[in-house]
Amino acid sequence: MLRKLAYAAGILGVLIAGLLVYAATQPDDFRVARTASIAAPPERIHPLVNDLRRHGEWSPWETKDPGMKRRYSGAPSGKGAAYEWDGNSEIGAGRMTIAESSPQRVVYDMHFLRPFDSRSTAEIVLQPKGGETDVTWSIQGPKLFIAKVLGIFCDIDAMIGQEFENGLAKLKTVTERAS
Numbered sequence: 444m445l446r447k448l449a450y451a452a453g454i455l456g457v458l459i460a461g462l463l464v465y466a467a468t469q470p471d472d473f474r475v476a477r478t479a480s481i482a483a484p485p486e487r488i489h490p491l492v493n494d495l496r497r498h499g500e501w502s503p504w505e506t507k508d509p510g511m512k513r514r515y516s517g518a519p520s521g522k523g524a525a526y527e528w529d530g531n532s533e534i535g536a537g538r539m540t541i542a543e544s545s546p547q548r549v550v551y552d553m554h555f556l557r558p559f560d561s562r563s564t565a566e567i568v569l570q571p572k573g574g575e576t577d578v579t580w581s582i583q584g585p586k587l588f589i590a591k592v593l594g595i596f597c598d599i600d601a602m603i604g605q606e607f608e609n610g611l612a613k614l615k616t617v618t619e620r621a622s
Contacts, residue, residue, distance in 0.1 A: 462595060469591040475603040476581035479611035483618045485546055485569035485576050491614060492549050492567045494520035495539065500617050503609040508534045520544075532558070539565075553582070561587055578614065580607045 481488060491497050496515060499505040511530035517523040521544040529536040536557040542564075543550035551565040563584025570577040582603065590599065 462592070465595065467588070467591065469586065469594060471586055472583065473586045473590070473599065474581060474583040475600050475607065476579055477604050477607040477611060478577055478579040479608070479615055480572070480575045480577055481615045481618050482575050483621075484574075485571055487621065488569055488576055488578060488614065488618050489546055489549070490520070491617065492569075493524075493541070493544050495524050495526040495541070496520075498526070501610055501614040503606045503613065504534055507531070553584070559587060559589060561585070561590075578611060580611060582607075 491501060496519075505511075508530035511528055511534055514527045515525065516527075517525040517540065520541075522541055525538060525540040527536075527538045528534065535555060537553065537555040539554075540552045541549060542552045547569050549567045553563045553565050555561045555563075561584065563582050565580070565582040568579045568581075570579070586594075593599070
């Protein structure tokens with residue numbers, strides 16, 4: 444019996460080691476992006492993505508925790524505006540600061556504190572196209588080892604991408620409803 448248990452533990456150890464080695468071979472960076480067309484000019488969309496206090500109107504994460512604590516600091520909008528959140532396990536905690544802002548692009552420095560301490564850069568690009576605007580929301584950054592391991596079991600692009608799709612759909616509704 445003890446021999447079978449030792450054999451099973453050895454097999455399990457080899458499997459775990461194999462998974463960890465495989466995870467270590469995954470890319471060191473990640474990027475997730477989604478695009479939606481909105482029937483509005485960039486100047487109608489930009490205020491919604493450039494003012495962190497207005498993110499509640501369209502961000503998919505704002506409704507996941509009604510008790511989430513929020514704190515705003517810095518500039519009212521644009522470069523230097525900052526937003527801190529502290530929410531449930533689905534939301535985590537962190538800080539977002541607008542690093543760059545122009546009528547065609549807003550860049551956010553993201554510092555996630557929970558569930559994992561990590562940093563990344565998010566960006567929303569507004570590209571006019573006829574009477575519409577293509578809005579691309581992306582996030583990129585280093586892929587922590589724990590994210591590499593989790594990526595073996597779940598598709599991080601699909602998970603974050605689905606949230607981006609939900610947010611872009613809400614941004615489209617809010618913007619087009621205002622016309």
